[in-house]
Amino acid sequence: MGRELVRQGGRSARIQREVHAATQSLVGRFDRSAITVPMIADLAGVTPSTIYRRWGDLGSLLADVASEKLRPISDPDDTGSTASDLEAFVLQYAEEMSSKVGRDLLRDVLADAEDTAATKCWRYTYDHLETIAARASARGDAPLEPGLIIDRVIAPICFHILFGDRDVSADYCRGLLAGLRAVDNPAE
Amino acid sequence: MGRELVRQGGRSARIQREVHAATQSLVGRFDRSAITVPMIADLAGVTPSTIYRRWGDLGSLLADVASEKLRPISDPDDTGSTASDLEAFVLQYAEEMSSKVGRDLLRDVLADAEDTAATKCWRYTYDHLETIAARASARGDAPLEPGLIIDRVIAPICFHILFGDRDVSADYCRGLLAGLRAVDNPAE
DNA sequence: ATTCTTAACGCAAAATATTTGCATTAAGGC
DNA sequence: GCCTTAATGCAAATATTTTGCGTTAAGAAT
Numbered sequence: 001m002g003r004e005l006v007r008q009g010g011r012s013a014r015i016q017r018e019v020h021a022a023t024q025s026l027v028g029r030f031d032r033s034a035i036t037v038p039m040i041a042d043l044a045g046v047t048p049s050t051i052y053r054r055w056g057d058l059g060s061l062l063a064d065v066a067s068e069k070l071r072p073i074s075d076p077d078d079t080g081s082t083a084s085d086l087e088a089f090v091l092q093y094a095e096e097m098s099s100k101v102g103r104d105l106l107r108d109v110l111a112d113a114e115d116t117a118a119t120k121c122w123r124y125t126y127d128h129l130e131t132i133a134a135r136a137s138a139r140g141d142a143p144l145e146p147g148l149i150i151d152r153v154i155a156p157i158c159f160h161i162l163f164g165d166r167d168v169s170a171d172y173c174r175g176l177l178a179g180l181r182a183v184d185n186p187a188e
Numbered sequence: 189m190g191r192e193l194v195r196q197g198g199r200s201a202r203i204q205r206e207v208h209a210a211t212q213s214l215v216g217r218f219d220r221s222a223i224t225v226p227m228i229a230d231l232a233g234v235t236p237s238t239i240y241r242r243w244g245d246l247g248s249l250l251a252d253v254a255s256e257k258l259r260p261i262s263d264p265d266d267t268g269s270t271a272s273d274l275e276a277f278v279l280q281y282a283e284e285m286s287s288k289v290g291r292d293l294l295r296d297v298l299a300d301a302e303d304t305a306a307t308k309c310w311r312y313t314y315d316h317l318e319t320i321a322a323r324a325s326a327r328g329d330a331p332l333e334p335g336l337i338i339d340r341v342i343a344p345i346c347f348h349i350l351f352g353d354r355d356v357s358a359d360y361c362r363g364l365l366a367g368l369r370a371v372d373n374p375a376e
Numbered sequence: 377a378t379t380c381t382t383a384a385c386g387c388a389a390a391a392t393a394t395t396t397g398c399a400t401t402a403a404g405g406c
Numbered sequence: 407g408c409c410t411t412a413a414t415g416c417a418a419a420t421a422t423t424t425t426g427c428g429t430t431a432a433g434a435a436t
Contacts, residue, residue: 048393049416150344156343156344158346165307198432200383224421238386241384
């Protein structure tokens, strides 16, 4: 007898879609503190108990929805050169994440005790960086370490967004990227 | 007539202490998901409505308590040299924050919509780095930019703790610090 | 010291949100 | 088409959060 961990079929999948859609809609219109499970259930045309049984609590649902929303639809743009691929990706990342909605999504993902949402989230970023790195090596450019980009560029961006201690401008991001090049070409 | 924004006197202050103490005690013994406002109120010998009126909700109380707990008691150790001052501080920071309690405190601070807790939190770190920087310049050592330390050392540490994508070991932290020295002495 | 004003609290009722037991529906295997 | 059971709906039971109102006590004024 074949085993199925979670049912993927019609009703279950439909409800998940509707709950996600309702949540996204509310998250876009109201403050976190104003959103409740019964509110989402109402909009989704579902009983609150369904949501509680499936997601546990509001925080987990928000984290789930946020991680889905954060999932990129496509590979990072191929702009022709490694440096501009990376810059384009980083600037877009910073702009999305530093907006109010981006910041809230980040918080929702990190607030959840289960870190499956957080894991998904950094994996998306790593994957994109690996795509860019693969292109770089295909071009014969200097190899590009995703881990280093995370440490030197992505991490500071996330830090400042989360703690709100400084503005994350495009120039600031370009500065981080410039610091990165100094590592590749220490003689320069 | 003199104005007072918040009463500091006996009863109010005592209740704040008791609620903080009760919260810390519960946070140390139970999971976040098991902690409720009535539970804290009970342990503190206070009515739940007092907590709701004063802190708004559980998240804000947890953030408040966490930021207080994160407040350093003393200046960073003076170990004799700038490099070892910095290393000692960073290693202690990483160790405290990467423990289960440290990670939870960080999350509590960042989860709150009001970012007064988050602001306090990074200010503590900046202040310590500025203390170390002041010592460095008093010794005639190379100047030390707190902002750079944040970007290059603290931010990656926080990132990995929050996202859980890698272990934050002492060796890893020392590697971050080594990368920092390469900036000061690019010729090396 | 005494009085006055009012922020902060306690209490209890009301409003909401969460959990749970049980009946029903429908996905996926046969 | 039948069977098993995960997932849902419904409603009752709990638990939490909010709110109105009386009381307490901090800090200012006299």
